[in-house]
Amino acid sequence: MAITSANQLELLQTAEAVAREKMIDPELVIQAMEESLARAAKSRYGSEMDIRVTIDRKTGRAQFTRVRTVVEDDAVESYQAQMTVVQAKQFLADPKIGDEIIEEVPPVDLGRIAAQSAKQVILQKVREAERDRQFEEFEGRKGTIINGVVKREEYGNIIVDIGRGEAILRRNEKIGRESYRPNDRIRSYIKDVRREARGPQVFLSRTDPQFMAELFKMEVPEIYDGIIEIKAVARDPGSRAKIAVISYDSSIDPVGACVGMRGSRVQAVVNELQGEKIDIIPWNEDQATFLVNALQPAEVSKVVIDEEANRIEVVVPDEQLSLAIGRRGQNVRLASQLTGLDIDILTEAQESERRQAEFADRTGMFMAALDLDETFAQLLVSEGFTNLEEVAYVDLEELLVIEGVDDATAAELQARARDHIEALNSKALEAARELGVEDSLIEFEGLTPQMVEALAKDDVKTLEDFATCADWELAGGWTTVNGERVKDEGILEKFDMSLEEAQHLVMTARIQLGWVDPSELAGDAEAPVAEDEA
Incomplete structure (x- = not known):
């Protein structure tokens, strides 16, 4: 041609x-x-x-x-x-x-x-x-719901016709044991879009928590309009789910709006999710209040939050334990996903036993260290004293409020406590020197002799060794491994050292050694302020 x-x-x-x-x-x-x-x-x-x-x-x-x-x-x-x-x-x-x-x-x-x-x-x-x-079209629709028609099934994965292309619903993204036949209509969530050699690959999901959130957005006009916001979602696909909502209009009840007249709105979502039971929970800025709501229908007696460890301890009545945990731990697991906290559940009896054990341990410690009888030691613990340092260096006035304690008795208590602490310090210092600790670390301000001994046992024997430590190595921390939080034990954690205190001590050591210029630290600290002001 x-x-x-x-x-x-x-x-x-x-x-x-x-x-x-x-x-x-x-x-x-x-x-x-x-x-x-x-x-x-x-x-x-x-x-x-x-x-x-x-x-x-x-x-x-x-x-x-x-x-x-x-x-x-x-x-x-x-x-x-x-x-x-x-x-x-x-x-x-x-x-x-x-x-x-x-x-x-x-x-x-x-x-x-x-x-x-x-x-x-x-x-x-x-x-x-x-x-x-095709890639640009579906990339722009990622995170939304799409309707399609089932074309075929390959090794448990569903190939879906979505108009201008095909998508795949993997076996592990299906709800429970649901099955489809060719030409069945299916509604799914676009979870991911990837550019590959054979063309754009669209991956669908029906188990993703955001699938349920998008379904509620379609059924509840107030969510679509932004009057109600979905703050968190947790799902056990095909079985049970929890969704936390908040209303920005005081005249609108977020839970009632999501439930709908006679449950019509939530029932439409339940039907799409193969009968998945949904708990709609009011979101609250206060973590404790939000957790109490998240553990519904169980009742909660007390909540104790450890913000540093990002853990929470919940005390429930004895008869409410099984309800709070749920079948196979489902209720507490969903509440943990919803709040982003690790939750420990105790009964009131278990908490009482633990308090009694702590009371007995502290009583025994005061009896042995201060040569007190059991009744007097119990009085100290009852007044909130937990260690020898508190007794040794507290104002005398706080000891005088204890029944039967006069000025002479209070002075004697403090003298015994200080003598015992000094003996412990001398013993720890001697042990540290035997382990080869240098004077630069012993004389470093902020470390007690017991801390120096603990560091020496972990092969930290010089100020240079100490300056190379990370804050979490000293104070401890948490690491996420395979989706679970794992505790990292700190060298000085048993001395109640916080991450902030560890950071301060390590940075002070680096400044003393000349590794860090204090003026540079001041400049770094001022930069965020200037940026915020701008």
Whole structure:
């Protein structure tokens, strides 16, 4: 087929038809045609030549040109695509390095093989453009619900027709044991869209917590309008779920709005989720209040929060324990997911036993250290004293409020406590020196002799060793492993050292050693303030 003898407008008509069929930009089809014609021309004129083809967007005329670049004399690698400055003077008055010499060449006749090759190039470019369009379309819809039709099942995975492409609903993203037949309609959540060699891959889910949130958004106009916000969702797909909501309009009850008249709104979501039971919970900024709501229908007697460890302890009546935990731990697990906290549940009897054990331990410690009888030691614990330091260095007035304690008794108690602490310090200091601790660490302000001994047992024996420690190595912390929080024991954790105190001590050691310039720290501290003010 010769381009010169063909109807020149046919190229434009073909491009329009292909673009309309594949729903892509006609310009992309024309560019593919130009590239395919240029490739065919190279096979005719020589692969070393730089042949370019331009199709006129109005007339459809294809112009074939040969391009040669002006290079230095010693840089010529191919005379078919390059020329020297001297040679270029035949075409330009003042040629410069990098100029391009463009000459029109006769159109080529496309033989059967060349035409087939050109067709393959066009089809490849059209497929790439179609994939890009599909990826952009579905990437923009990620995080929303899409309706589709089941096409087939492959190894437990469902292939879904979603209009302009296909999507996959993996076996582990289906609810329970639900099954589908070809041509069944299915509603799913677009969880992820990936660009792959074989085209964009759309991954659907019916178990993702956000699928339920999007269903509520469709059923509850107040959520769609932003009057009610879904703050958190936790699901055990196909069995039970909890959703926390808050209303920004005091006249609208968020729970009632989500339930709907006679439960119509929530029932529509339940039906879509194969009968999954849904607890709708009012969200609260106060963690304790929110957790009490999240553990419904169980009643909670007391909540103790450990903010540093991000854990929470819940005390429930003895008869409410099984209800709070739920079948196979479902209720407490969903409440933990909803609040983002690790939850320990105790009965009132278990908490009472623990308090009694702590009371007995502290009583025994005061009896042994201060040489007191049991009744007097119990009085100290009852007044809130937990360790010897509190007794040794507290104001006398706080000891005098204890029944039967006068000035002399209070002074004697403090003297015994200080003597015992001093004896412990001397023993710890002696042990630390035997382990090889240097004076630089012993004399470092902020560390007690017992702390120095604990550090020495962990092979931290110099101020340099201490300065290289991380704050969590000293104070302890939590690490998430396989979705579960694991406790990291700190060297000085038993001395109730916080992360902030550990950070301060380590930074002070680094400043003393000259590793850190205090003025730089001051500058770093001021930067966020300046940014906030801006």
